[in-house]
Amino acid sequence: MNNRNIPKIVIDRLPWYLQTLNQMAREGLSIVSSLVLAERLDITPAQIRKDLSYFGEFGKQGSGYPVFHLMDELQTILNINHIWQVAIVGVGGLGHALLNYHGFARHGFETILAFDNHPNVIGKQVAHLVVQDITHLEDQLRKKAIKIGILTVPARQAQIMAERLVSGGVLAILNYAPITLHLPPDIQVQSMDPVQSLQRMTYFLPR
Amino acid sequence: MNNRNIPKIVIDRLPWYLQTLNQMAREGLSIVSSLVLAERLDITPAQIRKDLSYFGEFGKQGSGYPVFHLMDELQTILNINHIWQVAIVGVGGLGHALLNYHGFARHGFETILAFDNHPNVIGKQVAHLVVQDITHLEDQLRKKAIKIGILTVPARQAQIMAERLVSGGVLAILNYAPITLHLPPDIQVQSMDPVQSLQRMTYFLPR
DNA sequence: TTGGTTTAGTGATTATAATCACTATATAGG
DNA sequence: CCTATATAGTGATTATAATCACTAAACCAA
Numbered sequence: 001m002n003n004r005n006i007p008k009i010v011i012d013r014l015p016w017y018l019q020t021l022n023q024m025a026r027e028g029l030s031i032v033s034s035l036v037l038a039e040r041l042d043i044t045p046a047q048i049r050k051d052l053s054y055f056g057e058f059g060k061q062g063s064g065y066p067v068f069h070l071m072d073e074l075q076t077i078l079n080i081n082h083i084w085q086v087a088i089v090g091v092g093g094l095g096h097a098l099l100n101y102h103g104f105a106r107h108g109f110e111t112i113l114a115f116d117n118h119p120n121v122i123g124k125q126v127a128h129l130v131v132q133d134i135t136h137l138e139d140q141l142r143k144k145a146i147k148i149g150i151l152t153v154p155a156r157q158a159q160i161m162a163e164r165l166v167s168g169g170v171l172a173i174l175n176y177a178p179i180t181l182h183l184p185p186d187i188q189v190q191s192m193d194p195v196q197s198l199q200r201m202t203y204f205l206p207r
Numbered sequence: 208m209n210n211r212n213i214p215k216i217v218i219d220r221l222p223w224y225l226q227t228l229n230q231m232a233r234e235g236l237s238i239v240s241s242l243v244l245a246e247r248l249d250i251t252p253a254q255i256r257k258d259l260s261y262f263g264e265f266g267k268q269g270s271g272y273p274v275f276h277l278m279d280e281l282q283t284i285l286n287i288n289h290i291w292q293v294a295i296v297g298v299g300g301l302g303h304a305l306l307n308y309h310g311f312a313r314h315g316f317e318t319i320l321a322f323d324n325h326p327n328v329i330g331k332q333v334a335h336l337v338v339q340d341i342t343h344l345e346d347q348l349r350k351k352a353i354k355i356g357i358l359t360v361p362a363r364q365a366q367i368m369a370e371r372l373v374s375g376g377v378l379a380i381l382n383y384a385p386i387t388l389h390l391p392p393d394i395q396v397q398s399m400d401p402v403q404s405l406q407r408m409t410y411f412l413p414r
Numbered sequence: 415t416t417g418g419t420t421t422a423g424t425g426a427t428t429a430t431a432a433t434c435a436c437t438a439t440a441t442a443g444g
Numbered sequence: 445c446c447t448a449t450a451t452a453g454t455g456a457t458t459a460t461a462a463t464c465a466c467t468a469a470a471c472c473a474a
Binding site for chain 2: 430431432433434435438439440441442
């Protein structure tokens with residue numbers, strides 16, 4: 001086991017492997033070789049083998065990796081072998097859509113709190129939740145010991161709301177606002193800006 | 208000018224630089240040094256200077272980069288110095304949210320077509336568009352010469368819809384479905400899977 | 415059981431990317 | 445104008461990541 005400190009980029013690929021293994025499991029596959037998995041992901045088999053080797057020996061020579069076992073291992077590695085409770089801040093169009101998205105729960109992320117600052121939304125039921133007044137944010141986060149927040153507020157409010165999430169004890173933020181958040185280095189942030197993603201593609205399109 | 212073929216990861220950072228420059232411009236800043244920009248982005252100044260040097264010399268020694276000029280240059284490099292027309296496939300909750308999102312238009316991405324296969328949605332007005340029957344997809348894409356598609360359909364329909372986008376002439380797909388699309392190598396794909404993003408963070412959270 | 419085939423794991427190698435550290439140029443203050 | 449300071453651009457260096465290519469183990473068909 002290749003256990004000198006693990007490159008972050010390896011971690012970034014694991015969820016992707018897991019997603020594909022999930023798909024393969026649903027297709028009834030019970031063993032998969034690095035070659036087959038690699039073809040599905042459009043990368044090299046060596047990459048997969050080396051990535052996995054950072055964490056242990058999960059495969060068998062001659063056959064490959066047992067799909068379910070590898071999924072379990074990846075879930076343990078990724079720290080998703082239990083339910084994570086999540087809070088959403090900002091119940092506009094996107095917040096609504098995310099609250100109604102079943103994918104979170106299906107993968108162990110349970111949205112249990114939703115906040116907004118707009119009187120028209122506060123107290124309203126959205127999907128399975130009643131939207132709470134943003135003034136209760138830190139209180140509620142502490143009370144429920146929430147570690148993960150989803151930020152779906154307008155750009156100009158995002159920084160302050162991110163800080164409030166952090167002061168409520170949140171350690172990881174999924175940021176849908178199109179700004180770069182400034183938070184302590186131990187806080188995890190993943191940004192989901194569709195405009196940036198589009199701009200990463202237009203570079204390669206014919207001019 | 209450091210013009211041997213440009214690493215893809217450099218391209219990936221340019222939209223992020225641009226976003227921050229935008230913000231700085233709004234704050235009234237007209238010149239910015241690599242140091243100041245780097246602090247804002249939490250990277251090293253050398254990284255920024257080297258990245259930009261792949262494309263030209265945009266700064267002045269002693270002072271820094273003229274904000275507006277650099278923005279213009281980046282927009283030209285990224286091929287976003289004109290309007291891109293975009294089609295959305297799938298007008299569920301997320302599709303609705305994206306159609307109502309003004310950020311696309313504000314950054315030169317104009318959503319001009321929306322498709323769905325559900326009778327309850329077809330013909331309905333959503334934001335500025337009337338949702339069209341998915342059967343007209345390829346026709347309409349060709350007619351309007353659309354090169355960029357946004358995919359917001361359920362996972363099981365995503366692959367086939369991606370293929371239909373491509374056969375309608377689309378060259379870049381922003382994929383919100385939680386699957387890995389298999390498309391010709393010249394097709395650009397950016398995936399936006401919130402579950403994967405959450406899983407990339409949980410690894411670093413206390414267990 | 416045996417021998418050819420498949421495949422994981424991994425040290426060595428190569429490729430890619432980030433950083434350093436220097437040069438040349440511009441700025442700003444007196 | 446002159447000098448001290450700031451900063452871009454970049455070749456050289458270091459760090460990081462991907463791939464190669466080998467070994468040992470497991471599989472499988474006859």
